[in-house]
Amino acid sequence: MSNIPENPADRLLFELSKPGRRCVTFPKLDVPEVDIADALKGAKLRTEPARLPEIGELDLVRHFKNLAKKNFSVDKNFYPLGSCTMKYNPKINVTLLAQQGYTKAHPYLPEHDIQGHLELMYNLEHYLREVSGLDEVTLQPAAGAHGELTGVMCIKAYFEDRGEGAQRTEFLIPSAAHGTNPATAAMAGFKAVTLKEAANGNIDIEELKKKVGPQTAGMMITNPSTLGILEPKMREIAEILHGVGAQLYMDGANMNAISGIVQPGDYGIDVMHFNLHKTFSVPHGGGGPGAGPIAVRKHLAPYLPKPRIKKNADGTFSFDHDRPKSVGKVRSFFGNFGALVMAYTYMTQLGREGVRRMSQNAVLGANYIRVKLRDFYNVHHDRTNAHEVVFTDAKQDKENGVHTLDIAKRLIDYGIHPMTIYFPLPQNTGGHGAMMVEPTETESKESIDYFIECMKKIAQECKDNPELVKSAPHTTPVSKVDEKTASTNPQLYCPMCLG
Amino acid sequence: MPFIQHTDEDRAEMLKAIGAKSIDDLYVDIPADIRVKENGDKVKLNPSMGELEVTRHINALLAKTKNAGNYAFFRGAGIYNHHVSTLADHLALYEGDFITAYTPYQPECSQGTLTSVFEFQSCITALTGFEVSNAGMYDGASALAEAVLMGYRLTADKFRKETRETVVLAGAIHPEYAATVKTYCETTGLKLVTVGAGKDGRVDAGALKAALTREAAVVAIQSPNFLGVIEDVESLVKQAHEAETTIVQVIAEAVSLSVLQTPADAGIDICVGEGQSIGNHMFMGGPAFGFFASRKDFVRKMPGRIVSETTDRDGRRAFALALATREQHIRREKATSNICTNQALCALRALIQLAAWGKGGFTELGRQVVAKTQFARKALAAVKGVELAHPDAPVFNEFVIKAKPGLDAALIKQGIMGGLPLETVGMGQPGEYLVAVTEMTTKEDIDKYAKALGA
Ligand SMILES: Cc1ncc(COP(=O)(O)O)c(C=O)c1O
Numbered sequence: 001m002s003n004i005p006e007n008p009a010d011r012l013l014f015e016l017s018k019p020g021r022r023c024v025t026f027p028k029l030d031v032p033e034v035d036i037a038d039a040l041k042g043a044k045l046r047t048e049p050a051r052l053p054e055i056g057e058l059d060l061v062r063h064f065k066n067l068a069k070k071n072f073s074v075d076k077n078f079y080p081l082g083s084c085t086m087k088y089n090p091k092i093n094v095t096l097l098a099q100q101g102y103t104k105a106h107p108y109l110p111e112h113d114i115q116g117h118l119e120l121m122y123n124l125e126h127y128l129r130e131v132s133g134l135d136e137v138t139l140q141p142a143a144g145a146h147g148e149l150t151g152v153m154c155i156k157a158y159f160e161d162r163g164e165g166a167q168r169t170e171f172l173i174p175s176a177a178h179g180t181n182p183a184t185a186a187m188a189g190f191k192a193v194t195l196k197e198a199a200n201g202n203i204d205i206e207e208l209k210k211k212v213g214p215q216t217a218g219m220m221i222t223n224p225s226t227l228g229i230l231e232p233k234m235r236e237i238a239e240i241l242h243g244v245g246a247q248l249y250m251d252g253a254n255m256n257a258i259s260g261i262v263q264p265g266d267y268g269i270d271v272m273h274f275n276l277h278k279t280f281s282v283p284h285g286g287g288g289p290g291a292g293p294i295a296v297r298k299h300l301a302p303y304l305p306k307p308r309i310k311k312n313a314d315g316t317f318s319f320d321h322d323r324p325k326s327v328g329k330v331r332s333f334f335g336n337f338g339a340l341v342m343a344y345t346y347m348t349q350l351g352r353e354g355v356r357r358m359s360q361n362a363v364l365g366a367n368y369i370r371v372k373l374r375d376f377y378n379v380h381h382d383r384t385n386a387h388e389v390v391f392t393d394a395k396q397d398k399e400n401g402v403h404t405l406d407i408a409k410r411l412i413d414y415g416i417h418p419m420t421i422y423f424p425l426p427q428n429t430g431g432h433g434a435m436m437v438e439p440t441e442t443e444s445k446e447s448i449d450y451f452i453e454c455m456k457k458i459a460q461e462c463k464d465n466p467e468l469v470k471s472a473p474h475t476t477p478v479s480k481v482d483e484k485t486a487s488t489n490p491q492l493y494c495p496m497c498l499g
Numbered sequence: 500m501p502f503i504q505h506t507d508e509d510r511a512e513m514l515k516a517i518g519a520k521s522i523d524d525l526y527v528d529i530p531a532d533i534r535v536k537e538n539g540d541k542v543k544l545n546p547s548m549g550e551l552e553v554t555r556h557i558n559a560l561l562a563k564t565k566n567a568g569n570y571a572f573f574r575g576a577g578i579y580n581h582h583v584s585t586l587a588d589h590l591a592l593y594e595g596d597f598i599t600a601y602t603p604y605q606p607e608c609s610q611g612t613l614t615s616v617f618e619f620q621s622c623i624t625a626l627t628g629f630e631v632s633n634a635g636m637y638d639g640a641s642a643l644a645e646a647v648l649m650g651y652r653l654t655a656d657k658f659r660k661e662t663r664e665t666v667v668l669a670g671a672i673h674p675e676y677a678a679t680v681k682t683y684c685e686t687t688g689l690k691l692v693t694v695g696a697g698k699d700g701r702v703d704a705g706a707l708k709a710a711l712t713r714e715a716a717v718v719a720i721q722s723p724n725f726l727g728v729i730e731d732v733e734s735l736v737k738q739a740h741e742a743e744t745t746i747v748q749v750i751a752e753a754v755s756l757s758v759l760q761t762p763a764d765a766g767i768d769i770c771v772g773e774g775q776s777i778g779n780h781m782f783m784g785g786p787a788f789g790f791f792a793s794r795k796d797f798v799r800k801m802p803g804r805i806v807s808e809t810t811d812r813d814g815r816r817a818f819a820l821a822l823a824t825r826e827q828h829i830r831r832e833k834a835t836s837n838i839c840t841n842q843a844l845c846a847l848r849a850l851i852q853l854a855a856w857g858k859g860g861f862t863e864l865g866r867q868v869v870a871k872t873q874f875a876r877k878a879l880a881a882v883k884g885v886e887l888a889h890p891d892a893p894v895f896n897e898f899v900i901k902a903k904p905g906l907d908a909a910l911i912k913q914g915i916m917g918g919l920p921l922e923t924v925g926m927g928q929p930g931e932y933l934v935a936v937t938e939m940t941t942k943e944d945i946d947k948y949a950k951a952l953g954a
Pocket residue numbers: 083084143144145146178180181222226251253254275290292838839840
């Protein structure tokens with residue numbers, strides 16, 4: 001632990017603490033005081049109070065305001081973090097959510113007290129059914145990876161129900177897939193079998209045909225893929241899988257490219273998840289909460305988590321717990337309901353035309369960036385792309401010894417949040433580091449042009465002054481952070497919090 | 500169109516640069532026969548709405564609801580009606596630089612989030628006594644499921660020559676948590692054994708002993724448990740460790756950590772819980788967050804993100820994501836979990852709330868909850884026809900009463916949301932109600948409830 005910084009703005013809460021300072025006070029107790037040891041006889045008590053900081057309200061506010069200032073955010077910065085869809089989060093979503101009708105809604109209220117919440121969830125399911133072109137939806141999963149797990153669990157339950165559980169042991173996963181895909185397959189007890197992509201980034205149909213068989217439970221395909229490309233042979237892939245009795249799961253993290261343009265159900269997929277925190281603008285919150293609903297075709301619907309929401313003949317709504325084939329529950333209650341409210345607010349504002357314009361403008365921006373930067377950086381697949389485009393550092397590495405990490409950090413100096421650089425892995429991008437850029441539809445052309453100009457400038461800097469790029473960032477509250485030591489010699493808590 | 504800034508002129512310029520005639524050209528890889536037609540009605544959605552219309556629409560939905568604020572409120576069972584500091588809304592929900600940032604993969608421009616996660620971890624350490632806390636899980640239920648999987652890995656790694664694949668869920672565990680554990684276990688192929696609660700509301704020690712066969716890998720307990728009863732954690736730890744299993748404790752009411760022995764002191768191996776009580780609104784049960792804490796030796800087996808202190812190139816203190824070789828983006832199918840997005844903003848809210856309470860406030864909160872719970876317990880037990888289900892057991896904030904079945908509707912008419920009828924969640928008989936108290940519960944509320952029960 002370093003010494004306590006001189007400037008209070010740089011201190012941790014624990015370092016701002018002084019015995020006797022207080023922020024929140026409680027109303028005077030309106031019932032008799034009790035002796036805790038006596039009242040809780042038979043239970044063991046803490047030996048000392050938890051060592052939380054003691055702090056006044058102004059210092060507390062200032063602390064968090066100063067921390068906030070050290071973040072880049074969509075509100076403040078262009079944030080082209082590929083695969084994450086960092087679009088604008090309308091303020092109205094938060095304002096409407098912060099009402100008492102939501103903040104004080106308890107999950108175990110009787111159904112007649114929460115009709116409006118059930119109706120909202122019912123409508124949201126409808127929205128996702130329409131966008132997916134599939135038959136039924138659950139809103140329970142808390143994030144994309146959780147949706148993946150739920151979907152794969154449904155597939156597993158489906159095969160067990162058909163007596164094929166022991167036979168179907170493998171899940172096929174393209175090598176460029178997001179890490180959650182193989183991790184999900186493994187968590188659900190499947191062997192993750194990797195599929196190499198074809199040279200143009202598409203699924204290699206011959207490779208697929210070789211690896212698919214009676215042991216295959218399914219395949220997880222991200223469309224558009226994590227290389228930013230729409231898979232042209234989706235229907236053929238679905239047919240190949242269905243031909244051996246397997247299921248096709250679509251990772252819908254990239255639905256910002258195709259919502260309202262094609263219903264993935266028409267591709268023949270069986271199940272997909274949405275990342276409402278990407279496509280439908282639930283604020284990312286520094287890493288969550290999100291929501292990862294899944295949509296399924298009819299034959300998988302009996303296995304969806306319970307309870308389901310149903311509309312009764314008299315127009316009221318209720319929970320349906322009577323789902324004997326359901327996989328059960330994947331978390332408590334009804335999912336990240338508050339996140340669902342924000343997504344719903346966003347979606348109803350978009351409506352039919354808006355959701356289509358969203359995708360179209362997202363794809364337009366990403367293609368524009370590709371053509372504008374293709375002479376400066378290697379485009380991994382220089383073909384029409386979807387809502388994001390993947391560049392590599394092939395040129396800069398070879399000519400100037402500069403890598404994606406350096407370029408990413410240099411962008412920070414220009415006030416732009418780096419693109420995604422930790423994935424896809426170099427093995428999927430010709431051995432070179434990847435830079436996945438996703439502008440989203442909400443950025444103005446001016447912001448996009450500024451990004452393009454900055455990237456060009458950095459390409460020039462790589463030639464003229466590679467050290468400047470390699471030592472970036474130069475303008476941030478901290479310089480390049482030693483991430484290695486964070487892992488080799490982790491310090492995971494402030495020593496002041498533990499006796 | 501809402502939220503899109505490009506003008507027709509912008510679009511034309513961009514298309515020209517790309518060399519495409521129309522945006523439709525950019526979708527060449529979607530077969531034409533399944534492409535949705537412009538102005539078609541294949542995708543059946545409402546027309547676009549502006550701020551005013553959507554506000555009206557949402558408020559019309561809200562008009563069809565009631566909430567805790569409309570009642571003298573005694574419902575808990577995992578989601579508690581605590582006071583949430585306005586600071587948590589101002590500094591998290593409305594703070595654009597927190598709410599519109601994402602996972603802090605680039606530490607130089609994410610020190611705000613990273614520092615707050617480090618402070619959050621430190622607070623969970625202060626609460627649980629464990630040296631390691633992660634940055635949070637989805638909720639208490641999925642945190643328990645992941646803790647069970649981790650506990651299984653710990654035991655399996657230690658006894659590689661044996662087949663130890665049984666999970667023992669002991670005592671009154673929240674039904675939503677137990678159901679979630681069951682789902683995860685079924686999928687991974689782990690066997691599940693449940694051990695009930697005895698008459699005193701605590702884990703049936705004899706039944707637990709019988710369940711602790713050599714196949715058992717993990718024991719999971721909840722304390723305070725679903726019926727409100729505080730378990731004899733130390734003796735359960737002893738039993739679990741004698742059987743060479745890993746023991747996990749889940750906590751649904753995190754405020755109980757203000758007064759009860761820390762799980763680390765009790766000898767627990769992994770402690771998880773639901774964090775809603777701390778700074779998070781009820782929101783029908785989510786989003787809040789799950790916390791996840793354990794011993795230093797086990798850190799490489801833990802799921803989820805973890806932040807560590809480190810330095811920058813100039814030797815200044817800085818924070819960064821650490822130990823990522825456990826995680827899906829590096830380790831793929833060998834990762835400790837598939838979790839990626841977590842509930843960061845909710846964990847931040849908890850940090851703000853804990854700091855707002857502070858050391859003294861948190862303790863006082865615990866004392867108020869205990870005092871009010873004791874008062875309510877006595878007041879309700881004094882009503883004719885009402886008795887306590889576990890009169891001799893220690894409780895923190897919740898307890899079960901036995902009264903007439905089917906009282907709920909009549910109470911609601913009088914503005915009282917009484918204890919949860921336990922038969923509705925499959926955890927008791929008709930006439931048993933789980934009553935929850937927080938610092939928000941007033942003496943007046945309790946008197947009103949007691950009076951109505953007596954009528
Ligand atoms: C392609 C893809 N799939 C899955 C995920 C996982 O989603 P989440 O982070 O919401 O769990 C992500 C994003 O993180 C992603 O980009």
